[in-house]
Amino acid sequence: MEILLRSCPNFTAKSPVKLGVDRHFASRTFAISNKSCNVKLRAISRSSEDGSSFVEDVKKNGVLLGAEMDESGSIVGFRLVPQSGDNEVSNTHDNVLDDKEEVIVDDELAKTIPTKVTYNIVFVTSEASPYSKTGGLGDVCGSLPIALAARGHRVMVVTPRYLSGGPADRKFDSAVDLDCRIKVSCSGGVQEVVFFHEYRAGVDWVFVDHPSFHRPGNPYGDSYGAFGDNQFRFTLLCHAACEAPLVLPLGGYTYGEKCLFLANDWHAGLVPVLLAAKYRPYGVYKDARSIVVIHNLAHQGVEPASTYNNFGLPPEWYGALGWVFPTWARTHALDTGEAVNILKGAIVTADRILTVSQGYSWEITTPEGGNGLDELLGSRKTVVNGITNGIDVTEWNPSLDEHIPSHYSLDDLSGKIECKIALQRELGLPIRPDCPLIGFIGRLDYQKGIDIILSGTPDLLQDDVQFIMLGSGEKQYEDWMRATEATFKDKFRGWVGFNVPISHRITAGCDILLMPSRFEPCGLNQLYAMRYGTVPVVHATGGLGDTVKTFNPFAEEGKGEGTGWAFKPLTRERMLDALWVAIETYRKHKTCWGGLMKRGMERDYSWDNAAVQYEQVFKWVFIDPPYVS
């Protein structure tokens, strides 16, 4: 495959094009809302040309003070400036000290407690649960920021304020209009973007508001398919996200330029490109770093090359995003295959690259798993790492879950069988507590191996089992689910749609969770399943291979080991074999089954472990100079 890589990592724009963003704050003052600080900040207004010089920082008595200046250069106030990467910065909004407060340093304590480096982190994402979610990206960007904030980092999440006209809009009710508008030049015009904000669970949730985020459907499309202006919508998100740390005085002060952007998937992929092409040539964000987090390489944000001008980037940066399809993928004889690829742009400009499991971090450097970007990713493999996702153990907790009818835990599993009975009743299946109940939850598409399920289901249903599927996606699979339900009324239920409460009830009520994903960067449902004592049967790929260990009854002096079954290769026969072994174990070896459930439930799924690994990568990213200066 020919990959057009005219971009140069050390590219610097020679002739600065005016790419400034006009910022406007309503003329109101922001009071620092901390218990003890009564410093007031004047609104600030500047263009990107003046870059990093708008605040003069002075180190005084161990506390950094930032002088706020107006346009004429007069000092109009001071603010505390947390510096990303400096030692000892504690929880953001509690970090603002009373200016009268005396800072007492216990020398002995300082010697014994190792100082912790904390960072100003800016997540940029197209979805963040509970505000928006179509899949695992929403789960991760809804819970990892909270885990990092709890560890002392200052964390902001920038995501669109989607309003679809339905009850889901209420999720944004607590977010307040910050009265801060910026103007973004892109797509041949100037767009006004507004910021909303909610401070929750230690995190600054920043919502980018623009009319293009207000329409029925999910974040990416509606019943007619993907929205035609997604490139435009997520370009806006990226421009706004780059401005947010500079202009939003959250809790009284901005995040500033020394921050770390975590750009999630292609929707946020323009962020590292903008840092390099739009800001650094003007001296802004010289100390910032960016990490692109790949949750799914199959989606790259590819559009015709002619759309390059819509990004609001200098023409000489075309090479960073330019992409040429291989000949076989071109549609007609005159098709030159030229395109722009946002994720490619992120890969060639980000300081580091992260994926959501170690297995997947290797797979993406292979032709089979690289989706055409394997060579490029291979060329940057020294900065590619994989960190397995954690889960939100508060939302997914069988002893507290608000969506399930009976609670249970490792010490008392009786509630699980009640969940099973209630699920059979709810879906109109025969109530049979002893019948093996298999579940599937996920998008109905190629990635999730639905075609393999489809070919194996008639054979599977010859056995005395019940099978429930929840998902939406390709119409042919939705139709197949409806038809299969009509044929196997006592054995199969297909719930077409996206329904979080039902997903919890299936996770709790089933005995086995099936995940024959063709590829799976991490996968969360198998983690939820194990936490709920539901045994996963998965294709051993990516994060599924990393997290599900196949049952071995003879290990550990006959006590057994493993938490499920990970089969490969991905064929109908192997999937059915693995399912049959699981079903037989469930029926005939109850003690072994109990051990499988117990080992799965005992595991630590919290974000703590992953957060420590993220911190290690944050340290590395600040050791090196920016990849593109």
Ligand SMILES: Nc1ncnc2c1ncn2[C@@H]1O[C@H](COP(=O)(O)OP(=O)(O)O[C@H]2O[C@H](CO)[C@@H](O)[C@H](O)[C@H]2O)[C@@H](O)[C@H]1O
């Ligand atoms: N119909 C439905 N109703 C209700 N809930 C539904 C649903 N369909 C899916 N979900 C939920 O959406 C989430 C899906 O998460 P996954 O990690 O399995 O896959 P996804 O491919 O979206 O995420 C991508 O990003 C994540 C996060 O990094 C990676 O784990 C993954 O491998 C990668 O493909 C789960 O919380 C699941 O319960």
